[in-house]
Amino acid sequence: GAVVSQHPSRVICKSGTSVKIECRSLDFQATTMFWYRQFPKQSLMLMATSNEGSKATYEQGVEKDKFLINHASLTLSTLTVTSAHPEDSSFYICSARGLGRSSYNEQFFGPGTRLTVL
């Protein structure tokens, strides 16, 4: 199947700093990327949908100024958690759909990024 990578896999930061998470589609062009947040032993919550070259669409309750999403190319989307606080600690997962090897019916998930804010 198609491959989606995330970097970093784990990050620990101090409260008040900003953290950038990258999501890359390695063997297909991702026209749409999704960002999810998952708390321990809970489900994935969709945060936002980003289409290449346009502004992300955020789900209700997600602060767009806190979670900045950029999808500048067909292979890269970034999520920046600005002024992170301990309550932002979570598992962040991206997924991608698009052209090429990916099936129209599927979205391919990255391996996730575990963010810990001290």
Next chain:
Amino acid sequence: AQKITQTQPGMFVQEKEAVTLDCTYDTSDPSYGLFWYKQPSSGEMIFLIYQGSYDQQNATEGRYSLNFQKARKSANLVISASQLGDSAMYFCAMRLTGNQFYFGTGTSLTVIP
């Protein structure tokens, strides 16, 4: 509002037996897709099976089959011949026409040797 419900927080199954994981959904969209994903302790989401709302036949992928009952709005996952490696969290998800995916709360499956 769209909604996915998984009522079984945890399930146990004997190795080599079959197990059914329940999923019900609620949407007013006429076109939607239903998915099952497996999430092992490593955290990666692994696609298992897909069912389109207009598909007439139940989807099957190897040991996985999806029991799709449209009128009841259910999309249960059946895993046959369970293996120890099947122990993981299983999530049902629904994709709507806007391409957003919404996930259920998950079922933790433990396969007993």
